[in-house]
Amino acid sequence: MSTPPTPDELAALVAVTTRLRANVESVVTGRPELVRTSLAVLLAEGHLLLEDVPGVGKTTLAKAIARSIDASVGRIQFTPDLLPSDLTGVNIFRAQTHEFEFRPGPVFAHVVIGDEINRASPKTQSALLECMQEAQATVDGRSYPLPRPFLVVATQNPVEMEGTYPLPEAQRDRFMARLTVGYPSVEAELDMLDAQETADPLARLRPVTDAAEVQRCVDVARRLYAAPAVKRYVVDLVTATREDPGLRLGASPRAAIQLLRASKSLAAMAGRDHVLPDDVQELAVAVLAHRLLPSTEARLSGRTTQDVVAAVVARTPLPVATTAAPARQTAG
Known part of the structure; x- marks a missing residue:
């Protein structure tokens, strides 16, 4: 069993995430919960899918997270003519040495x-499957490890828009969370107009942490305590999606693992050394809904997978009693 994080380690994690949140929110105004959930995915070593109509700030959020960390960044503009080798890299023959040299693609970044x-x-799209699940890329039969931490932040437009392809189920299942950016409030949009009237806030953004510090926070969040009752609650939620008549594909075991990891990160950002059912409830829709396939009846009635997950959360009983983190041994 892993050693629980110390108060000093939790305090350091809170300090790092507080700086990150303030930095990103200086660009992405009026969406504090969106930023908080995005950073929870980062600390859980997950990947983030941002879905919404064009122009609402999906790419801005992704860039703000990347620029807030002093780490390598790779950017891929997905187009219909993009090839898998454009992502993972290629082997190039060098006539001088009569050998092949591997030229890594943009996925070889933090x-x-x-x-x-x-x-x-x-x-x-499927070229990212191995990268996102195994943190490695295989080119011409040879596997190359990717750096840690490794985070994919992808944006997509709604499937109904012209020129889009739906993501395969296996690809969606590898994203820890899907978030909808949405339109800002009137006040936030006015603030955005003032902030971008003369300059782009992204251009002024500077790193507030580095990759090594983020990786330490990832390791701390992973060691948080989750009581057996909380783990059972996660499994109950996932099982309920598999039995719901409104779905023809429920959540996978990977979904349960990622929901627990994301909940640990959210708890760590709050300065706690243990997970509460509230953490699981807050993340359930973001982590589970994009992995599910609605039944024909649900689609005809206008029910979305978000609606189904919200209903599952509402009817699944909470743990009767949860146990806080085990007491530390003291000399005596």
Whole structure:
């Protein structure tokens, strides 16, 4: 069993995430919960899918997260003619040495921004499957490890828009969370107009942490305590999606693992050393809904997978009693 994080380690994590949140929110105004959930995905070593109509700030959020961390960044503009080798890299023959040299693609970075991922063909989209699950890329039979931390932040337009391809189920399942940016409030949009009237706030953004510090925070968040009752609650939620008549495909075991990891990150950002059912409830829709396939009846009635997950959360009983983090041993 892993050692629980110390108060000093939790305090350091809170300090890092507070700086990151303030930095990103200086650009992405009026969406504090969106930023908080995005950073929870980062600390859980997950990947983030941002879906909404064009122009609401999906790419801005992705860039703000990348620029807030002093780490390598790869950007991929997905287009219909993009090839898998454009992502992972290629072997180039060097006539001088009569040997092949591997030239890595943009996925070999700590933060990979995939802009409009669903404008590429499913074949190209699938090039990310191994990268996102195993943190490695295989080219011509040889596997190359990717740096840690490794985060893919992808944006996509709604499937109904012209020139888009739906993401394969296996691809969606590898994204820890899907978030909708939405339109800002009137006040936030006025602030945005003032901030961008003379300059782009992204151009002024500077890193407030580095990759090594983020990786330490990832390791701390992973060691948080989750009581057996909380784990059972996660499994109950996932199982309920598999039995819901409104769905023809429920959540996978990977979804349960990622929901617990994201909940640990959210708890760590709050300065707690244990997970509460509230953390699980807050993230359930973002982590589960995009993995599910609605039944024909649900589609005809206008029910979305978000609606189904919200209903599952509402009817699944909360743990009767949860146990806080085990007491530390003291000399005596």
